[in-house]
Amino acid sequence: MPECPSVCTPQCTNCDKSQFQVRHRTLEKRFLPKFNILKHLSHDHKMAGQTLVPNVCSVFREDLFHDKVAIVTGGGTGIGKTITQELLHLGCKVMIASRKVERLKKAVTELKSTISRSSLADIDYLQCNIRNEDEVKNLMSQTIKQFGGINFLVNNGGGQFPSGAGDIRLKGWNAVVETNLTGTFLCCREVFNQWFKDHGGVIVNIIVDNFKGFPLMSHSGAARAGVENLTKSLSIEWAEYGVRINSVAPGGGIYSETAAANYANPTMIQSSIPRVPAKRNGTTEEISASVCFLLSPAATFISGETLRVDGGASLYKNKYEIPEHNKLPGYTWEKDLSSKL
Ligand SMILES: CCCCCCCCCCC/C=C/C(=O)SCCNC(=O)CCNC(=O)[C@H](O)C(C)(C)COP(=O)(O)OP(=O)(O)OC[C@H]1O[C@@H](n2cnc3c(N)ncnc32)[C@H](O)[C@@H]1OP(=O)(O)O
């Protein structure tokens, strides 16, 4: 066990681990190759009666976003939750939004307890299915009412299911496209119409590493390619209103329990490791840092861009193995003429 880098925090009331030890185990857990080992690490650690929330350790200065308001869709789980934690740590007020109220409530209770008394940070949640236009309109208007405006929108909510393209039913295709492309568009349009048009603001869209196609998730690959192009169009259309917009494309598999739970085989995300030059999955913290960078004044000259955060995976091997076959024969005039004889 390495030495605790910061002030030691209380012991867990269920076992004898310190908060730092638990944090260390949590990180270890992310990189275990065999998922079944997780059962040995799964009890809920409680510090002074509360479920443990790991310390945030941002590379950015603590007051960076102290006068800012952010909306993070899908902010109650996985990558979105880490982004929310880091924004709060940097003094931001954050509204998290998604479909499942229980998950949002739990995240708000956990994360509220991490905000120090001297901080201007605050967090609340709103139920919002980003596919529903009225709910998206309500998300923007309620956030403005509650926090006095909006500076940042992080379009993180999204997802898909794995399936060969030949088996995707229209309803499934529409569900994925409406979630990832239409949902992102609705959030962008509404934040622009209700606030950014008059006050400016910054948008970051979370997409995926689809740069070599996205086999077995073709619906999501197509929808996210749409978001990447939308990012470019809006960066031009809305520049004169003081709006910047960029995308972050996580790749190589970013481990979180909720992300893994979406796959029938929860080791699916780990299975991408051999195809990542960095030879590991990414962390939610690595995605969050990129998002905070793009939201920050360090990125005021960056707009319309997609930042790949993938340990080099998008430049390396495709995850899809093609079996040996002879179904795509070459064309020659000789063969063509002989077939006509
Ligand atoms: C097999 C190998 C694959 C390669 C794996 C590589 C892995 C490493 C790389 C990973 C990169 C990306 C990771 C992530 O994105 S992690 C985050 C994942 N999180 C989510 O995906 C959560 C959100 N997802 C969803 O909520 C849903 O998937 C969906 C977007 C579809 C939401 O739609 P809705 O709530 O409307 O869903 P419904 O359940 O009502 O379904 C509507 C129709 O969609 C079809 N469907 C849905 N699920 C499946 C499924 N599992 N299999 C097949 N079809 C599905 C179906 O037609 C549904 O309608 P019916 O039920 O009436 O038929």
Ligand SMILES: NC(=O)C1=CN([C@@H]2O[C@H](COP(=O)(O)OP(=O)(O)OC[C@H]3O[C@@H](n4cnc5c(N)ncnc54)[C@H](OP(=O)(O)O)[C@@H]3O)[C@@H](O)[C@H]2O)C=CC1
């Ligand atoms: N983990 C990874 O390896 C990668 C993830 N990504 C993308 O990053 C984003 C976050 O994923 P991750 O944290 O890993 O996984 P999670 O499953 O934890 O996050 C998905 C989030 O999106 C929310 N969401 C889904 N559909 C909707 C909807 N219709 N309206 C509002 N919110 C919605 C979910 O909340 P709720 O269910 O409550 O609605 C959930 O909080 C996703 O867009 C994902 O596709 C991209 C590349 C790789």
